[in-house]
Structure formats: structure tokens, C-alpha cells
Amino acid sequence: MFDSPLRHEEMISIEDFQKLDIRIGTITSAERLEESKKLVKLTVDFGVESRTILAGIGKTIEDVETLKGKQAPFLVNLEPKELAGVMSEGMILATSNEDSPVLLTPVTEVNPGSKIK
Numbered sequence: 001m002f003d004s005p006l007r008h009e010e011m012i013s014i015e016d017f018q019k020l021d022i023r024i025g026t027i028t029s030a031e032r033l034e035e036s037k038k039l040v041k042l043t044v045d046f047g048v049e050s051r052t053i054l055a056g057i058g059k060t061i062e063d064v065e066t067l068k069g070k071q072a073p074f075l076v077n078l079e080p081k082e083l084a085g086v087m088s089e090g091m092i093l094a095t096s097n098e099d100s101p102v103l104l105t106p107v108t109e110v111n112p113g114s115k116i117k
Helices: 014-018
Strands: 021-034 040-046 050-055 069-076 082-083 086-088 092-098 100-103
Touching: 021 050, 050 086
Parallel strands: none
Antiparallel strands: 021 040, 021 069, 040 050, 082 086, 092 100
């Protein structure tokens, strides 16, 4: 194995990666959850269906309405989980800049539901 600063403790195989179903979704609505300072409830259009997805981005986005119409990558085959009394059906993919979430977006608009390959 080669030495790299990007090396992780546990490497995964290409077969493990292929199990991830990552798709571009278009956020059609976003609202803060009263029960949480961090969680934002997103409704996301994936072309063939819409899903509710909770995202822990509420502390860094003042006006969550600005998320409406934005596209981002989402993990759609993650087991659903109830958070703050709401069922979340996926996970938004983001990075961070000094502990503040930064959303990833396509350079140009793509069809909702487009698969990341």
C-alpha cells in the first residue's frame, strides 16, 4: 500500500462503493424544526418521487428558504431514521469549512434523480 495523507484507516472495495446510491435531488421546500436548532426538514424531488430528508445544517444557514430550488447530492439508499419525530429518508452530502456545513451543487442543473457514478 502507498502512503498518502488521504489514506483512511479502513479502505473499502469498489463493490462497497457501488452499494451507495447517490443521486442529485432538487430541494422543493425547506423548514426549520422547532424541536432542533440544527435540523432542517427538506422536501427533495428525485424525479420519480419526493422524499423528506433531515439535514444538520440549520446553525449555519440563516434563511433556509434560500435552499429552495437548489440541487445537491443525496444518499438515497440509507436506512430511514426518525429524528426529532420526523422520518428522514436519506442524507444530504456536504463538506465543511471551519466546522460550517457547505452544500455541494452541480455546476449546471441536471435532471432530478441523476445518479452519481
